[in-house]
Amino acid sequence: MKKFIxxxxTLLQTSLQGFAKAHADIVLFNPEPRFVYRNTRKTGKVALISGGGSGHEPLHSGFVGVGMLDAACPGQVFTSPTPDQMxxxxxxxxxxxxxxxxxxxYAGDVMNFEMAAxxxxxxxxxVLIDDxxxxxxTHSIGRRGVAGTAIVxxxxxxxxxxxxxxxxCKALGERVNQSTASMGVALTSCxxxxLGHPTFAIADDEIEMGVGIHGERGRETVKLVSASEIVEQLAGHIFDELKPAAGQAVLLHVNGFGATPLIELHLIYELAWQYFSKRGLTIQRSLxxxxxxxxxxxxxSLTLTLLDEEMLSLWDAPVNTAALRWGC
Amino acid sequence: MKKFIxxxxTLLQTSLQGFAKAHADIVLFNPEPRFVYRNTRKTGKVALISGGGSGHEPLHSGFVGVGMLDAACPGQVFTSPTPDQMxxxxxxxxxxxxxxxxxxxYAGDVMNFEMAAxxxxxxxxxVLIDDxxxxxxTHSIGRRGVAGTAIVxxxxxxxxxxxxxxxxCKALGERVNQSTASMGVALTSCxxxxLGHPTFAIADDEIEMGVGIHGERGRETVKLVSASEIVEQLAGHIFDELKPAAGQAVLLHVNGFGATPLIELHLIYELAWQYFSKRGLTIQRSLxxxxxxxxxxxxxSLTLTLLDEEMLSLWDAPVNTAALRWGC
Structure with a gap:
C-alpha cells in the first residue's frame, strides 16, 4: 500500500488536526468525541449536523461553515461515527x-444517528439521503446516499x-433528495x-458501472468504453429515473471519486451537458x-437535481466552507 | 490506459468547453487560438496572463478571474502553448x-512566451517562476516552476x-517567487x-523524491517511508533553502498531484505545520x-512562502476564480 501515512x-485524527488548522477561519475540531464544527454560532438557527465514515473528503467536514453544516461527525475510514459524536x-x-x-x-449511519436522536x-x-x-x-436496505448529499x-x-x-428544513431536505439522482462509475478500486490492498480486483480493460463510494463492487463490471458511451449510460439512467419535463431547470454535478484529474471531469461535464441539453433540460447551475x-x-459520478425557484435561490445563497465558498 | 476520454x-478542447460552461459566471473560452479569459474586463489594469501545458488543472485556467489572472493559455497535455495563443x-x-x-x-514555455512578447x-x-x-x-536550464506559481x-x-x-507587478512577482520554495514527492507516475502508459516505472515500495509536475523522474528514487519521514525531508530541504528567521510569517501550501486523497494531504499539512512551527515559524496562511x-x-508537494505585510494583505484580498474564491 502506497499512501502518505x-x-x-493515527491517519484520521492527525488529518483532522491539519484540516482544522488549515481552515481555522471557519472550523474548530473537537478531538474526543470527534467532531468538526463552526467557529461561530448563531442562536435561533436550526443546527444541521451530518457525518459518516471518513475517506469521502471534503464531505462532510469540508462542508461545515456559514450557509451549510453546523457540525460534521467523521467516523474512521468507511466506518460509521458513533452516537456519542452526534x-x-x-x-x-x-x-x-x-x-x-x-x-x-447506510445501515450503520442510520442506526447510530437514530440512537443519538x-x-x-x-x-x-x-433527512435520509438515498440518491x-x-x-x-426495492433493495433490502434501500438506495445509498452519495454525491447528492452535498447538494442537500x-x-x-x-x-x-x-x-x-x-x-x-426537514421537508426541504426531503424534497431536494427526491429531486436528485446520482450514478457512478469506477475505473479502479480504492x-x-x-486493509492495505484494493477492495476489489478489476482488469485493465474493465470498469464498474453503478458503483458506490465505499469500494463496493458496482452494479455490473463492463468493458472500458469511451467517455461518451459512459456518459450516455449514466445520464440515461438518471434521466429515466427523474423523468424531467422539457425545459426543466437542473443542477448538474460531476463528482470525482478522488484520483480522476479535473481535465477528465470537465470532459465528462461537457458530455453530460450535451446529453441533457439535447433532451431539453436547462442546466442552470453546475458543480x-x-x-x-x-x-x-x-x-x-453524475448527479442531477431538478431545481425550482426556491432551491435555485438557496443554492446561490452565500456559503463559506473549506470546500464550497461563494458570496461570503 | 484507463481514463475518461x-x-x-479531443480531450483538451472538450474539457475546456466543459470548464467554460461550468464556470460561465467567471470565464469565457476562445477555442482558436485557445485561451480562457475573464468574462468581465477592467480598463486601466495590468493584465496578467499565464499558461503552459495542460494536465496541471486547476492551474492555470482555474485561476482566471477577478483578483488573479486575466487569461490563461493552455497547451496540449504537458506541452507548451504557442505564441499565437498568448x-x-x-x-x-x-x-x-x-x-x-x-x-x-520550462524551455518551451519560456521560448514561446518570449516570442509572443x-x-x-x-x-x-x-515573471519567471522557478520555485x-x-x-x-546551477542546473543548466535553471529550476522548474511548480506549485509556487499559484501563490505568485x-x-x-x-x-x-x-x-x-x-x-x-513584475517586481512583486519576482519577490514572491524568490520568497517561495517547493519540493515534491511522487508515489506513482502519471x-x-x-502516450497511454505511465511515464516512469516505480516499484511498489519506492517513491520519487524531488519530482516535478510532468512525470519526470525525481531527484532520487528511495524506499517508501512514513509520512513523517517524507515531510522531514521535504520540509528540511525547503527550510535550508529559504533560511527563514525565527518568528517569520509564512504561507504553507500542501499541493496534491491529482490522485492523493484530501485525508492524506491534511495529514501532510499537519506534519509540515508541526515541523515548521517547531523551528519557530508562524504559519499565518494555508492552502x-x-x-x-x-x-x-x-x-x-510542500511550498513555503515567506510573507511580508504587503504579501499577506494581497493574499487575503478578494479572489473569484474556479479554484480559489474568497471575499467576493
Whole structure:
C-alpha cells in the first residue's frame, strides 16, 4: 500500500488536526468525541449536523461553515461515527431552534444517528439521503446516499441560515433528495488504509458501472468504453429515473471519486451537458470537482437535481466552507 | 490506459468547453487560438496572463478571474502553448496598462512566451517562476516552476486588481517567487493520454523524491517511508533553502498531484505545520488541496512562502476564480 501515512490508526485524527488548522477561519475540531464544527454560532438557527465514515473528503467536514453544516461527525475510514459524536456535536451547536441530522442511507449511519436522536430526545429529526440509483428502489436496505448529499446540505444549509424552522428544513431536505439522482462509475478500486490492498480486483480493460463510494463492487463490471458511451449510460439512467419535463431547470454535478484529474471531469461535464441539453433540460447551475470521494478511487459520478425557484435561490445563497465558498 | 476520454486529440478542447460552461459566471473560452479569459474586463489594469501545458488543472485556467489572472493559455497535455495563443489572449484582455506574463521556467514555455512578447513589442514583460528546489540552482536550464506559481498568481493578481502598475507587478512577482520554495514527492507516475502508459516505472515500495509536475523522474528514487519521514525531508530541504528567521510569517501550501486523497494531504499539512512551527515559524496562511497537479499522479508537494505585510494583505484580498474564491 502506497499512501502518505504514519499508521492507519493515527491517519484520521492527525488529518483532522491539519484540516482544522488549515481552515481555522471557519472550523474548530473537537478531538474526543470527534467532531468538526463552526467557529461561530448563531442562536435561533436550526443546527444541521451530518457525518459518516471518513475517506469521502471534503464531505462532510469540508462542508461545515456559514450557509451549510453546523457540525460534521467523521467516523474512521468507511466506518460509521458513533452516537456519542452526534450527541456531543448537537450539544455544541444547538442554537435553540432544533437539530437536523442529514444522514446518508447506510445501515450503520442510520442506526447510530437514530440512537443519538433518541438520546437527545429529538423526534423526527433527520433527512435520509438515498440518491444513488444504481440499486433498485426495492433493495433490502434501500438506495445509498452519495454525491447528492452535498447538494442537500448546501440547499438546506442556506434555508437554515435564512431562518427556516426545523420542519421546513426537514421537508426541504426531503424534497431536494427526491429531486436528485446520482450514478457512478469506477475505473479502479480504492485502498482502505487499515486493509492495505484494493477492495476489489478489476482488469485493465474493465470498469464498474453503478458503483458506490465505499469500494463496493458496482452494479455490473463492463468493458472500458469511451467517455461518451459512459456518459450516455449514466445520464440515461438518471434521466429515466427523474423523468424531467422539457425545459426543466437542473443542477448538474460531476463528482470525482478522488484520483480522476479535473481535465477528465470537465470532459465528462461537457458530455453530460450535451446529453441533457439535447433532451431539453436547462442546466442552470453546475458543480464539478472532487466533493464526495472514495479515497484514491479513479472514477466519477453524475448527479442531477431538478431545481425550482426556491432551491435555485438557496443554492446561490452565500456559503463559506473549506470546500464550497461563494458570496461570503 | 484507463481514463475518461473519447480520443487523446479531443480531450483538451472538450474539457475546456466543459470548464467554460461550468464556470460561465467567471470565464469565457476562445477555442482558436485557445485561451480562457475573464468574462468581465477592467480598463486601466495590468493584465496578467499565464499558461503552459495542460494536465496541471486547476492551474492555470482555474485561476482566471477577478483578483488573479486575466487569461490563461493552455497547451496540449504537458506541452507548451504557442505564441499565437498568448498574442490573442493579450489582445483580448489588455486593459491599457500593459500585460505581464507569468511563466513557469520550462524551455518551451519560456521560448514561446518570449516570442509572443516580441510579437507584441512588449519589453521586459514576464515573471519567471522557478520555485522547485529539487534541482540545484546551477542546473543548466535553471529550476522548474511548480506549485509556487499559484501563490505568485494570487498575490500579483491582487496587486494588479488594486491598480499596481506593470513595473510594480513584475517586481512583486519576482519577490514572491524568490520568497517561495517547493519540493515534491511522487508515489506513482502519471499517464499522458497521448502516450497511454505511465511515464516512469516505480516499484511498489519506492517513491520519487524531488519530482516535478510532468512525470519526470525525481531527484532520487528511495524506499517508501512514513509520512513523517517524507515531510522531514521535504520540509528540511525547503527550510535550508529559504533560511527563514525565527518568528517569520509564512504561507504553507500542501499541493496534491491529482490522485492523493484530501485525508492524506491534511495529514501532510499537519506534519509540515508541526515541523515548521517547531523551528519557530508562524504559519499565518494555508492552502491545502489539488492546485498544481500532474494528471493522475499520486503524490504531493510542500511550498513555503515567506510573507511580508504587503504579501499577506494581497493574499487575503478578494479572489473569484474556479479554484480559489474568497471575499467576493
Amino acid at each position: 504514519d499508521t492507519p490508526d 450527541l456531543a456535536a448537537a450539544q455544541a451547536v444547538d442554537g435553540g431552534a432544533g437539530v437536523l441530522f442529514i444522514v446518508k442511507n 433518541e438520546m437527545l430526545d429529538l423526534p423526527n429529526t433527520s 444513488d440509483i444504481s440499486l433498485p428502489k 446540505e448546501k440547499i438546506v444549509g442556506a434555508a437554515a441560515e435564512n431562518g427556516a424552522d426545523l420542519a421546513a 485502498t482502505v488504509p487499515a 464539478v470537482g472532487n466533493f464526495t470521494t472514495s479515497l484514491d478511487m479513479a472514477g466519477c | 473519447d480520443t487523446p486529440d 498574442l490573442a489572449a493579450a489582445q483580448a484582455v489588455d486593459g491599457g496598462a500593459g500585460v505581464l506574463f507569468i511563466v513557469k521556467n 516580441e510579437m507584441l513589442d512588449l519589453p521586459n514583460t514576464s 522547485d528546489i529539487s534541482l540545484p540552482k 498568481e494570487k498575490i500579483v493578481g491582487a496587486a494588479a486588481e488594486n491598480g499596481a502598475d506593470l513595473a510594480a 499517464t499522458v493520454p497521448a 491545502v488541496g489539488n492546485f498544481t497537479t500532474s494528471l493522475d499522479m499520486a503524490g504531493c
